Amino acid sequence: MDHFLYRDGRLMAEDVDVAEIAASVGTPFYLYSTATLLRHYQLFDEALSWGPHLVCYAMKAASNQAILKTLGDAGAGMDVVSGGEYARAKAAGVPGDRIVFSGVGKTEEEIRLALEGGIRQFNVESEPEMRVLSQVAESLGVLAPITIRVNPDVDAKTHAKIATGKSENKFGIPIAKARAVYAEAARLRGLKVIGIDVHIGSQLTQLEPFELAYQKVAELTEQLRADGHEISRLDLGGGLGIPYARSNEAPPLPTDYGALVQRTVGHLGCEIEIEPGRLIAGNAGILVSRVIYVKEGEGRKFLILDGAMNDLIRPAMYDAHHEIVPVVEAAAAAELSPYDIVGPVCESGDTFAKGRLMPPLSDGDLVAFRSAGAYGAVMASEYNTRPLVPEVMVNGDQFAVIRQRPTFDEIINRDTIPEWL
Numbered sequence: 001m002d003h004f005l006y007r008d009g010r011l012m013a014e015d016v017d018v019a020e021i022a023a024s025v026g027t028p029f030y031l032y033s034t035a036t037l038l039r040h041y042q043l044f045d046e047a048l049s050w051g052p053h054l055v056c057y058a059m060k061a062a063s064n065q066a067i068l069k070t071l072g073d074a075g076a077g078m079d080v081v082s083g084g085e086y087a088r089a090k091a092a093g094v095p096g097d098r099i100v101f102s103g104v105g106k107t108e109e110e111i112r113l114a115l116e117g118g119i120r121q122f123n124v125e126s127e128p129e130m131r132v133l134s135q136v137a138e139s140l141g142v143l144a145p146i147t148i149r150v151n152p153d154v155d156a157k158t159h160a161k162i163a164t165g166k167s168e169n170k171f172g173i174p175i176a177k178a179r180a181v182y183a184e185a186a187r188l189r190g191l192k193v194i195g196i197d198v199h200i201g202s203q204l205t206q207l208e209p210f211e212l213a214y215q216k217v218a219e220l221t222e223q224l225r226a227d228g229h230e231i232s233r234l235d236l237g238g239g240l241g242i243p244y245a246r247s248n249e250a251p252p253l254p255t256d257y258g259a260l261v262q263r264t265v266g267h268l269g270c271e272i273e274i275e276p277g278r279l280i281a282g283n284a285g286i287l288v289s290r291v292i293y294v295k296e297g298e299g300r301k302f303l304i305l306d307g308a309m310n311d312l313i314r315p316a317m318y319d320a321h322h323e324i325v326p327v328v329e330a331a332a333a334a335e336l337s338p339y340d341i342v343g344p345v346c347e348s349g350d351t352f353a354k355g356r357l358m359p360p361l362s363d364g365d366l367v368a369f370r371s372a373g374a375y376g377a378v379m380a381s382e383y384n385t386r387p388l389v390p391e392v393m394v395n396g397d398q399f400a401v402i403r404q405r406p407t408f409d410e411i412i413n414r415d416t417i418p419e420w421l
């Protein structure tokens with residue numbers, strides 16, 4: 001559920017009229033709802049309330065400082081995957097002991113940054129990384145708390161580009177090798193082994209792959225304990241999907257997921273961490289765009305928007321479906337007709353939808369892409385020198401620009417001309 005609902009035929013973001021924000025900010029822009037972000041965080045928090053836990057928001061989904069501060073102030077931890085994300089989490093006031101560091105290629109500099117600034121744990125993904133981490137920690141005279149990410153060889157049944165839990169994927173260490181790797185970790189002097197990490201993919205719409213993976217983690221916990229390791233924390237990753245198309249069957253809810261976690265690993269007495277990104281931010285954000293032209297093509301109509309693939313890459317990259325709705329609803333009786341919905345970028349891939357049934361729309365009308373809060377703004381670029389799309393946040397009846405649209409001069413002045421020119 002989200003807080004982008006129609007009132008008297010006009011799309012509202014909580015209690016703010018989306019068209020009014022568009023008039024003040026210009027289009028395109030991302031718009032986030034504070035209430036939706038908090039509700040999604042709280043749903044997970046409640047779903048795990050049967051035991052000690054921390055919901056670490058996977059901030060790669062949407063990492064604006066205002067979003068991080070909203071969630072961090074509510075008690076969320078953060079899952080970071082780069083030095084930049086670590087710095088962002090700290091800048092938003094999240095304490096180090098609520099930050100977990102994931103990612104397959106952490107550099108020495110990133111490791112040092114996190115060890116010096118404070119960290120809850122590193123989720124280690126390989127033996128070479130484990131050795132470097134130990135060396136850096138020793139050189140700083142500290143112990144690095146770690147889990148090791150195991151790859152359970154489970155099919156997440158999601159898009160190939162976002163599945164991570166099969167043995168052919170680059171993530172984690174094969175679960176069959178885990179006992180040997182934990183044995184080495186225990187010998188390394190800069191490390192303190194505290195648990196196990198697993199993450200099998202994103203936009204999972206069934207519970208079964210989670211169940212298979214978590215059962216394997218439960219078995220491994222018992223084996224590793226028998227080997228003498230202290231396993232007190234399980235990081236179970238993120239990945240729970242959201243309904244992108246209203247017609248589709250809805251994916252399981254956080255409550256179902258929480259019950260599954262309890263059923264599979266609850267008996268082990270471990271502290272549970274999860275790393276949801278999409279489910280927290282996805283339906284908490286929309287992308288608002290304006291129709292530049294309605295163009296009659298050969299046997300089809302194009303809706304040419306001022307938003308493009310550089311602003312929202314998901315349809316071009318994953319063939320993702322986003323609902324596209326008018327910001328001001330047409331009369332109830334209006335007939336739907338098919339449109340190809342495209343942006344102005346010079347590639348045919350700059351297509352959001354083909355033959356999408358829409359109510360009549362004209363030049364200048366506003367549309368909103370639903371479910372665009374996760375992996376939207378963070379994956380935007382300035383391709384075609386289109387200014388990085390701004391971000392706006394609503395809270396009740398107030399709104400604020402949380403990232404400005406850069407001016408052309410700001411964009412151009414980021415370049416420097418070498419002195420020989």
Ligand code: LLP
Nearest residue numbers: 058102199202203238239275276277278375
């Ligand atoms: N933890 C780890 C280690 C991850 O790699 C990810 C996502 C998450 C947590 C959060 O997963 P979520 O709850 O958001 O599904 N750009 C793609 C999604 C990439 C996901 C990458 N990793 C998209 O737009 O669909």
